Amino acid sequence: xxxxxxxxxxxxxxxxxxxxxxxxxxxxxxxxxxxxxxxxxxxxxxxxxxxxxxxxxxxxxxxxxxxxxxxxxxxxxxxxxxxxxxxxxxxxxxxxxxxxxxxxxxxxxxxxxxxxxxxxxxxxxxxxxxxxxxxxxxxxxxxxxxxxxxxxxxxxxxxxxxxxxxxxxxxxxxxxxxxxxxxxxxxxxxxxxxxxxxxxxxxxxxxxxxxxxxxxxxxxxxxxxxxxxxxxxxxxxxxxxxxxxxxxxxxxxxxxxxxxxxxxxxxxxxxxxxxxxxxxxxxxxxxxxxxxxxxxxxxxxxxxxxxxxxxxxxxxxxxxxxxxxxxxxxxxxxxxxxxxxxxxxxxxxxxxxxxxxxx
Amino acid sequence: xxxxxxxxxxxxxxxxxxxxxxxxxxxxxxxxxxxxxxxxxxxxxxxxxxxxxxxxxxxxxxxxxxxxxxxxxxxxxxxxxxxxxxxxxxxxxxxxxxxxxxxxxxxxxxxxxxxxxxxxxxxxxxxxxxxxxxxxxxxxxxxxxxxxxxxxxxxxxxxxxxxxxxxxxxxxxxxxxxxxxxxxxxxxxxxxxxxxxxxxxxxxxxxxxxxxxxxxxxxxxxxxxxxxxxxxxxxxxxxxxxxxxxxxxxxxxxxxxxxxxxxxxxxxxxxxxxxxxxxxxxxxxxxxxxxxxxxxxxxxxxxxxxxxxxxxxxxxxxxxxxxxxxxxxxxxxxxxxxxxxxxxxxxxxxxxxxxxxxx
Numbered sequence: 001x002x003x004x005x006x007x008x009x010x011x012x013x014x015x016x017x018x019x020x021x022x023x024x025x026x027x028x029x030x031x032x033x034x035x036x037x038x039x040x041x042x043x044x045x046x047x048x049x050x051x052x053x054x055x056x057x058x059x060x061x062x063x064x065x066x067x068x069x070x071x072x073x074x075x076x077x078x079x080x081x082x083x084x085x086x087x088x089x090x091x092x093x094x095x096x097x098x099x100x101x102x103x104x105x106x107x108x109x110x111x112x113x114x115x116x117x118x119x120x121x122x123x124x125x126x127x128x129x130x131x132x133x134x135x136x137x138x139x140x141x142x143x144x145x146x147x148x149x150x151x152x153x154x155x156x157x158x159x160x161x162x163x164x165x166x167x168x169x170x171x172x173x174x175x176x177x178x179x180x181x182x183x184x185x186x187x188x189x190x191x192x193x194x195x196x197x198x199x200x201x202x203x204x205x206x207x208x209x210x211x212x213x214x215x216x217x218x219x220x221x222x223x224x225x226x227x228x229x230x231x232x233x234x235x236x237x238x239x240x241x242x243x244x245x246x247x248x249x250x251x252x253x254x255x256x257x258x259x260x261x262x263x264x265x266x267x268x269x270x271x272x273x274x275x276x277x278x279x280x281x282x283x284x285x286x287x288x289x290x291x292x293x294x295x296x297x298x299x300x301x302x303x304x305x306x307x308x309x310x311x312x313x314x315x316x317x318x319x320x321x322x323x324x325x326x327x328x329x330x331x332x333x334x335x336x337x338x339x340x341x342x343x344x345x346x347x348x349x350x351x352x353x354x355x356x357x358x359x
Numbered sequence: 360x361x362x363x364x365x366x367x368x369x370x371x372x373x374x375x376x377x378x379x380x381x382x383x384x385x386x387x388x389x390x391x392x393x394x395x396x397x398x399x400x401x402x403x404x405x406x407x408x409x410x411x412x413x414x415x416x417x418x419x420x421x422x423x424x425x426x427x428x429x430x431x432x433x434x435x436x437x438x439x440x441x442x443x444x445x446x447x448x449x450x451x452x453x454x455x456x457x458x459x460x461x462x463x464x465x466x467x468x469x470x471x472x473x474x475x476x477x478x479x480x481x482x483x484x485x486x487x488x489x490x491x492x493x494x495x496x497x498x499x500x501x502x503x504x505x506x507x508x509x510x511x512x513x514x515x516x517x518x519x520x521x522x523x524x525x526x527x528x529x530x531x532x533x534x535x536x537x538x539x540x541x542x543x544x545x546x547x548x549x550x551x552x553x554x555x556x557x558x559x560x561x562x563x564x565x566x567x568x569x570x571x572x573x574x575x576x577x578x579x580x581x582x583x584x585x586x587x588x589x590x591x592x593x594x595x596x597x598x599x600x601x602x603x604x605x606x607x608x609x610x611x612x613x614x615x616x617x618x619x620x621x622x623x624x625x626x627x628x629x630x631x632x633x634x635x636x637x638x639x640x641x642x643x644x645x646x647x648x649x650x651x652x653x654x655x656x657x658x659x660x661x662x663x664x665x666x667x668x669x670x671x672x673x674x675x676x677x678x679x680x681x682x683x684x685x686x687x688x689x690x691x692x693x694x695x696x697x698x699x700x701x702x703x704x705x706x707x708x709x710x711x712x713x714x715x716x717x718x
Contacts, residue, residue, distance in 0.1 A: 223433070
């Protein structure tokens with residue numbers, strides 16, 4: 001089995017560099033068989049919540065719930081927050097799957113789609129009876145990200161709808177104004193650099209009210225992972241089911257590490273690494289960035305149009321211990337994707353850029 | 360933080376004794392950041408399926424699906440396999456929650472309840488229009504288990520209903536006749552001794568057909584984790600979402616370890632350990648088994664009525680490095696529970712019995 005030193009696949013991604021140490025400590029301290037009804041677990045849950053509030057600037061009226069995956073959160077979002085009408089801004093394969101989940105749950109879902117590799121450069125018209133607007137901040141498939149002022153504008157024009165932001169492959173980088181969102185979610189195997197198997201759902205009181213209203217009118221909003229059940233348990237820092245205790249523990253530790261490092265520093269380094277890679281792609285004769293319009297370019301998943309050099313570049317990088325991510329879906333043979341997460345060092349990006357320059 | 364040598368809590372339980380080694384290997388081999396779309400992951404999934412077939416004697420027409428927890432499987436079972444009518448044989452708190460999930464999903468669920476600590480010693484009458492019968496083979500809360508011939512009799516009397524068996528805290532011990540079941544499920548943090556965060560759902564073709572029929576008639580059966588979606592991915596040894604890859608890897612390794620040890624030997628040892636503990640409880644002057652009727656006694660979760668000795672016994676055991684499980688719910692102060700899983704050595708049970716004898 002190969003295990004390259006630097007893994008640029010956008011998820012599951014390279015582990016955050018402290019994870020192996022935390023896993024050893026976890027085993028020493030009995031975390032893998034810790035009861036989720038113990039005081040010690042409640043402390044771990046609380047540490048994670050406190051840490052996320054500090055790291056992300058998350059306001060107190062947001063609750064922190066755990067699920068099995070971000071994919072589960074797509075389903076729980078529709079199930080708990082939509083009686084009939086949702087609107088989905090689709091800019092790639094993952095935002096499209098969020099839309100399809102709404103159809104599978106028999107909702108009237110409206111699709112507003114941007115061309116592949118582009119932002120929403122048109123007048124986004126959202127019907128007045130929309131209950132929920134689903135945005136994907138960072139499309140892992142295409143490397144298109146929504147500018148924060150675009151999100152604010154959508155919010156301002158549609159104050160009554162719930163705004164839900166999929167930030168699976170961007171957090172902890174974006175400095176969201178949480179007044180623009182009612183729910184935000186991510187999974188831990190991307191920017192947080194943890195083993196997969198945990199989704200994190202940040203939910204405000206408007207979402208709680210909506211779920212409780214749907215329930216009180218006799219609609220089924222699911223069982224153990226409906227919002228009222230998650231909330232009732234979160235108040236005691238517990239979970240409805242036996243959760244992935246180990247992943248929650250590791251998340252609490254990595255969040256603490258990131259706080260010590262400083263979120264400002266992490267954001268600046270992320271933007272520096274993105275800038276040098278986009279610059280290298282732009283000035284390159286044979287390859288280029290897939291997203292042509294700079295304001296819509298992701299800082300955390302950088303997609304390169306590599307055409308018929310894709311194989312050559314991959315081989316070159318692998319020889320230097322670097323694993324690029326394949327292009328997504330139909331772009332597998334003509335694009336490469338580079339995750340730019342907090343675990344990726346500046347030096348690795350400088351080496352990557354050097355290698356691309358020389359091609 | 361305390362970390363007693365021997366943990367008898369019934370879940371999350373003591374780790375299987377090989378897990379720490381497998382975790383070290385996993386990190387060496389890059390498993391925590393392995394892509395779930397890689398060939399290597401498909402091999403791990405296939406190894407797990409092949410291993411479970413061999414260990415449990417699972418027939419080929421059963422599929423093996425992964426979820427976030429067994430709690431999730433309660434919900435997926437009702438969502439995918441019941442249009443309206445389910446029947447629940449309830450012998451404790453967990454089987455009751457399975458019933459409540461059906462109510463939360465707006466089904467007409469019928470409850471057939473045995474008194475606490477007793478089996479179904481009455482004529483179990485199941486209506487002819489029942490679509491699904493939910494059995495909990497081993498009630499973790501009360502230590503009541505269903506005899507295998509009781510399960511066969513229910514099956515024989517109700518051939519048209521789907522039979523679903525919750526075996527969360529009994530597998531791999533029970534030698535089920537899989538002709539008696541259409542679906543069986545467990546979570547990995549009990550008998551398999553793994554960190555929590557993975558449910559395993561064994562599903563036959565009758566379940567596939569039922570889910571497909573419900574879907575074709577316009578019923579919502581959920582999204583990514585509906586049975587057709589799980590099946591479509593399982594055929595490629597993939598999962599719809601990014602799963603808990605690390606837990607699936609660890610399960611494949613522990614299943615292989617158990618196959619090498621021999622399922623016959625594991626079953627015999629389990630029964631020996633249960634027998635000496637029940638014997639000690641029966642002959643004790645001050646404490647006794649909660650389940651009085653021997654055929655309904657669990658082999659894997661042994662519940663003792665410890666009354667006002669509960670505190671004394673707990674302290675004595677803790678002094679000897681042994682952590683008993685608290686009684687469940689209202690029995691917290693008057694009962695103790697002892698998990699009897701493959702990781703618990705005969706010597707530990709012999710020591711436990713010695714200590715109880717001396718009290």
